[in-house]
Amino acid sequence: xxxxxxxxxxxxxxxxxxxxxxxxxxxxxxxxxxxxxxxxxxxxxxxxxxxxxxxxxxxxxxxxxxxxxxxxxxxxxxxxxxxxxxxxxxxxxxxxxxxxxxxxxxxxxxxxxxxxxxxxxxxxxxxxxxxxxxxxxxxxxxxxxxxxxxxxxxxxxxxxxxxxxxxxxxxxxxxxxxxxxxxxxxxxxxxxxxxxxxxxxxxxxxxxx
Amino acid sequence: xxxxxxxxxxxxxxxxxxxxxxxxxxxxxxxxxxxxxxxxxxxxxxxxxxxxxxxxxxxxxxxxxxxxxxxxxxxxxxxxxxxxxxxxxxxxxxxxxxxxxxxxxxxxxxxxxxxxxxxxxxxxxxxxxxxxxxxxxxxxxxxxxxxxxxxxxxxxxxxxxxxxxxxxxxxxxx
Numbered sequence: 001x002x003x004x005x006x007x008x009x010x011x012x013x014x015x016x017x018x019x020x021x022x023x024x025x026x027x028x029x030x031x032x033x034x035x036x037x038x039x040x041x042x043x044x045x046x047x048x049x050x051x052x053x054x055x056x057x058x059x060x061x062x063x064x065x066x067x068x069x070x071x072x073x074x075x076x077x078x079x080x081x082x083x084x085x086x087x088x089x090x091x092x093x094x095x096x097x098x099x100x101x102x103x104x105x106x107x108x109x110x111x112x113x114x115x116x117x118x119x120x121x122x123x124x125x126x127x128x129x130x131x132x133x134x135x136x137x138x139x140x141x142x143x144x145x146x147x148x149x150x151x152x153x154x155x156x157x158x159x160x161x162x163x164x165x166x167x168x169x170x171x172x173x174x175x176x177x178x179x180x181x182x183x184x185x186x187x188x189x190x191x192x193x194x195x196x197x198x199x200x201x202x203x204x205x206x207x208x209x
Numbered sequence: 210x211x212x213x214x215x216x217x218x219x220x221x222x223x224x225x226x227x228x229x230x231x232x233x234x235x236x237x238x239x240x241x242x243x244x245x246x247x248x249x250x251x252x253x254x255x256x257x258x259x260x261x262x263x264x265x266x267x268x269x270x271x272x273x274x275x276x277x278x279x280x281x282x283x284x285x286x287x288x289x290x291x292x293x294x295x296x297x298x299x300x301x302x303x304x305x306x307x308x309x310x311x312x313x314x315x316x317x318x319x320x321x322x323x324x325x326x327x328x329x330x331x332x333x334x335x336x337x338x339x340x341x342x343x344x345x346x347x348x349x350x351x352x353x354x355x356x357x358x359x360x361x362x363x364x365x366x367x368x369x370x371x372x373x374x375x376x377x378x379x380x381x382x383x
Contacts, residue, residue: 015237022244029251046348048355050263064347166262171348175290175341178350179367186270194262197351 041065041110041132043170047200054196058161060151061196062144062181063108066172069134070144070181073108074151080104082154087113087146095120110134113143137180145184152190168196263354268366282307284334288321289374290353292344296321297381300328303373311381316352325360337365340374 034056043063056075063071074080081100088095091113095103099120103109110132111119119127135144152163165185169178182193282302289297294316299309314320328335337357341350350367357365 012234015241019237019241019244022241022248026244026247026251029248029255033251033255045260046351048261048263048351049359050261050355052262052264054260054262168260169347169351171346173347174343175345175347175350176343178347179341179369182267182367186267189270191267191269193265193267195265195351195354196260197263197355199261200355 043168045196046171048197049200055164059164061166063168064173066170068174068177070137071108071110072147077104079154079158083150086150112136166194166196280336284336286335287338290341290345290349338368340368340370342370
C-alpha cells in the first residue's frame, strides 16, 4: 500500500455558477412576466393556424361573449382616463377623479356609459360579481364606436403610436354581432383587425400545394 | 463549497479534530430544485402568455361614385356558413334565372378544404364569397378564414347573406 494517498477528486461538483445563473434567470423571468389581466368575462376563443402574436401595447380589445355582449378594453392607463373624459363629455356624464382612477385600473368593462359611474363607485371585489350587460352596439345607441374612436385618439395623442384593434370573440358568439362591429369600424375607416385565436397545429400536408 | 470541504479534509492531521468540525457545506439541492422549478414555470408562462391573432384586412369603404366591384360568375364561388357547423357552397353567382347546385360539407380537412383546393386547381382565379348565415357562430367564421389561409386562397370576401341564399338553402333541404 502506497504511503501517499492519490489525490482523490471530490465527487461533489461546484454548483455555484449554475445556481447563480438559475437565479439570475428566475429573477429575469419573474420581473418580465406580466400576468394576464383579469377579464370581466370568460371568452373561449376559437383556434386558427395563424402564428402571429398579439402585441401587448397600444391595443384595443373588443370582446364579444357567447351571448353577443360586447366589452371594451384599452391597455394604457393614462389613455383610458383621457378616453373616459372625452366619451363622458359626449354623453354628458362626468366622473370624479376617484372614479377616473378606478377606471384606469380596470381591465375591461361592459356597461353603458350611463351606468359606468355607479360601477366605478363599487369596490374592486364587488365589481367582479356584477353582471355587466355589455356596451350598447345598436345603431341608435352606438357607444362602442365612440369608445374605439376616442380610445384611438387618446392613445395617438399620448404615445403617437397607432392602435391595434383586436376582436376577441367567443366560439359561440354570433357572426352578425361581430360583423356589425367590423362594419361600424369600417365606416370610420378602420380596416385592419386582429382576431384573437388559440394556436392550432398547421395541417402537415395540404394536397395540391 | 467543495473547495472548503477539501481544505477541511486535508487540513485535519489527526482523527480527533475532525469529529468536532462542522461541515461548512450546505445541501443546496432543494434550493436548486426550487430555483429550476420557478425558472421553468416563468419561462413557459412568458412564452405561451401571448395569444395568437389572425389578421384580417377589410376592404376600404368605397367612396360615393365608385363603381361596385364586379366578379365574373365563372370565377365566383360562394360559401355559406350555416348553423350546426354545416357549410353550404355553390359555384358561380346566384341570379334570378340561374340556380346553381347547392352542396353541403363540413369544416373537416376532407370537407371544405378539399372543395376549395379542387376549385382552385380548376380555376386559379377563384374568388370566394363567404356569407355567414344568421345562425352561424363566430367559430365558423374564424374557421373558414383559417381555411383561406391554409389553402392559400388569396381572394376572398366576407359578404352579408342575401335573402336568395337563405331561400336556396331552405329549398334544398340540406
